[in-house]
Amino acid sequence: MTRRTHLSSFLCITVEGGHDGVECFLLQWSNGVIVLESSDRFGGWLRTLRRLDGTLFELGPRGVRPAGAVGRNTLNMVEDLGLSAEVLPVSYSHVSSKNRYLYVNGKLHRMPSGISEILRTVPPFSRPLLFSLASEILVKRGKEDDESIYSFVSRRLGKELADIAVDSLCRGVFAGDCRNLSVRSCFPPLFNAEQKRGSLTLGLLLGSGTHTFSSSLFVVLEHNLLKEIKRIDENKKQGPVLWEKLDGVISADHIISALPAKALSCVLPPTCQSLIQQLQDISSVTVAVVNLEYEGSVLPVKGFGHLVPSSEDKGLLGVVYDSVPFPEHNRPSGQTTRLTVMMGGAWFQEEFGAPETVTTEHLLARATESVSCHLGVTSAPGWTHVALHKDCIPQYRLGHFRTVESMRSFIKKKNLSLSLIGSSFDGVSVNDVIFSGRTAVEDLFGGGV
Incomplete structure (x- = not known):
């Protein structure tokens, strides 16, 4: 028997072996996948507190946006898991979708939405948003290969939008300062729109490239809970990859790591020093x-x-x-x-x-x-x-994309049996980390899983 799950916050090792039944599977590692988790529960930062009277409180992310390729991928996974009936949809017409607020100058201000509201001045902004969008088309394309979100939006849409709307958005999404975050890594659609169309407005209207993917679930997993991971190493006698834990050693063909960057840096061998340093630099x-x-x-x-x-x-x-x-x-x-x-x-x-x-x-x-x-x-x-x-x-700071490219280049050059997924690399949202897990597995199996 197998059960399906996703890789958004788990550490996964692919291994060789082969018997039916979990007990034998864990001993033989037969043609399977094992998920290792250091705590007594799966889910990472996704956590729901259920009170005795049935009330639910979310301690982390509480919803996903189904927009775009990564959003559709999450919905596909939910369907493959047979959980579609458990989804609580919030429609575009729902009051919580239409009404989102900013707290500026001691007051709540509803964010403009719809054509009529971008045509007129809506506090806390001093002019209609249409003016910013119209003038943005005439702004020249940036020459740098990366830029802070604040600089990018100020240059294209004006300082007021950067100071109020984008500053707030980055705090809500990344809990970070838009003056230090990379637009290329945090908001790839905006960066790509400027690079490919010369304009955010034109780029988002005409499109600037999309992901493609199949609708099948990307991996079938068996799981086993472990209390502590001590080290990743290489051992020619026991296999390409050796994973040491408190109560023994696991030999595996490949590791897909969703550990936070700094946590992964602490378990890699000394031969990966340059990779270790780059991982530690991701704050x-x-x-x-x-x-x-x-x-x-x-x-x-x-x-x-x-x-x-x-x-x-x-x-x-x-x-x-x-x-x-x-x-x-x-x-x-x-x-x-x-x-x-x-x-x-x-x-x-x-x-x-x-x-x-x-x-x-x-x-x-x-x-x-x-x-x-x-x-x-x-x-x-x-x-x-x-x-x-x-x-x-x-926090994806300036040049984050180069750091990630360099890390993966090092792994490929050294022929390491390691894949990097999770929020430290290719996106911090729930959709992003699920999609990165799927992509890693498809890369290993050529899309045929």
């Missing part, structure tokens, strides 16, 4: 996630949530109005409002100090204070939960 940021539940309906607006530019409050990244897009996760009886407050990111140390020293009481107080200030909620939450995710989101 990550810490995010505090505070779940709050209030009695009754306390929101002054309805929507997905609001983001906060760094100029307004460096410590607070944004607030998700969980009860609006996913009312199915509310308490079965009695109306409540569930919120998630995201804090820290690239500003965590500056605002809260070292993650090792910050207290949950301090984080909770900061979160509830922000909800009171931004949303006018005067009551205290009836239920709270604070989670601190250390080094959870990699």
Whole structure:
């Protein structure tokens, strides 16, 4: 028997062997795949807390956008797993899809959406967005092979959009500073649109290249939980790849690693020193996630949530109005409002100090204070939960694409039986990491899995 799963946050080793049954499989490694996980659960940063009364609280990502090739790939995987009936769809016409807010100058502002709203001035912006889009067509193509997101948007669409909208967006997606993040690695469609069409507007309207893929699930996995991974090494007697763990050694043909870059650097052999250094250079940021539940309906607006530019409050990244897009996760009886407050990111140390020293009481107080200030909620939450995710989101800085290319070139040149997947390399979203796992397996098997 086999069970299907995905590689978004797992470490996978392909191995040789061959008997039916999990017990024999784990001993013989017969023509199969084994997933190694250092904790007592799968999922990585994806984690749901289910209260005894049935209420659900997400401690990490809470949804995926089905747009584009990587989005469709995720939906294909869900269908292959037989989980389509478990999906909670949020349509484009839903209030949480249409209403997304920015908190600027002490007020909530609904982001413009639709043709009519980009034709007129909508606060907090000082002119219609159409003006920025129209003038963008005349901006010359950039000459550098990479650029910060802030510089790129300022140059093409104006400083105001970069300071408010893009600054907030990067805090919401990457928990990072758009002045330090790479546009080529973080937003490839924007970079490609300029390079191929000379304009974001024309590029996104006319298209700038798409991925292609088959609709089949990319891998069938068996899994075994391990408590600690000690080292990856080479051993000619036991096989091309040797994986040492606390209670023994695993010999395998190939390793697909979804470990964070720095974690992988700690288990590679000394012969991979240049790769180790490049892995260590990929930094990550810490995010505090505070779940709050209030009695009754306390929101002054309805929507997905609001983001906060760094100029307004460096410590607070944004607030998700969980009860609006996913009312199915509310308490079965009695109306409540569930919120998630995201804090820290690239500003965590500056605002809260070292993650090792910050207290949950301090984080909770900061979160509830922000909800009171931004949303006018005067009551205290009836239920709270604070989670601190250390080094959870990699930061793709300038030249990240060159670093990843160099690492994979080193692996190929040295003929290492290693593939790099996961959020440290080719995208931080749930869709991205699932797609990177599929791509790695298809590369190994020539697409025939």
